[in-house]
Amino acid sequence: MFELHFPERFTHKHKVRNVNEVFEEQMTFGQRASDWIVRTIGSWKFIIVQSSIFILWAILNVVAWVSHWDPYPFILMNLVLSLQAAYTAPVIMMSQNRQEKKDRLQVHNDYQINQKAEEEIRVIIEHFEAQNQALSIIHKMILNLQTHVVNNSASSKESDDKNEEL
Numbered sequence: 001m002f003e004l005h006f007p008e009r010f011t012h013k014h015k016v017r018n019v020n021e022v023f024e025e026q027m028t029f030g031q032r033a034s035d036w037i038v039r040t041i042g043s044w045k046f047i048i049v050q051s052s053i054f055i056l057w058a059i060l061n062v063v064a065w066v067s068h069w070d071p072y073p074f075i076l077m078n079l080v081l082s083l084q085a086a087y088t089a090p091v092i093m094m095s096q097n098r099q100e101k102k103d104r105l106q107v108h109n110d111y112q113i114n115q116k117a118e119e120e121i122r123v124i125i126e127h128f129e130a131q132n133q134a135l136s137i138i139h140k141m142i143l144n145l146q147t148h149v150v151n152n153s154a155s156s157k158e159s160d161d162k163n164e165e166l
Contacts, residue, residue: 004133004134004137004138005130005133005134006127006130006131006134007123007126007127007130010120010123014112014116017109019102019105019106019109020102022105023101023102023105027098031094031098034091034094034095034098035095035098037088037091037095038091038092038095041088041092054077054081057070057074057077058074058077061074
């Protein structure tokens with residue numbers, strides 16, 4: 001009798017981890033603040049509010065409803081904008097560096113997932129190969145039984161025919 005062999009059942013040996021949660025748990029207060037600043041500065045709301053403030057600034061200084069605190073070439077406004085740009089650029093770069101580290105961590109996590117998926121696919125293919133071998137053995141057994149049944153029915157028919165002749 002033929003013995004059918006199947007591989008051992010596959011067990012998952014990995015834990016799922018969310019890279020975003022892992023990364024955010026490690027962030028300091030300063031890093032969270034710089035990310036918030038970058039999100040705020042990079043929004044349409046900020047651009048509209050800042051533009052409105054500086055348009056109002058220019059109008060109040062040109063019309064002079066209030067005393068001229070920053071006359072026409074708006075030197076003070078230029079200074080404020082320069083200071084804002086001087087501090088915004090490093091904060092944006094800090095946030096981009098953190099995003100780069102996060103992306104690197106995500107890529108490493110994706111690589112590990114791909115390795116695990118490759119292992120699982122290999123196991124599935126091994127199971128399919130074992131099933132193909134088992135089906136082949138079962139098919140041969142059915143063919144042997146079929147020929148045995150045909151031979152037995154033919155020989156019993158011949159013996160019945162001989163018995164009828166006698």
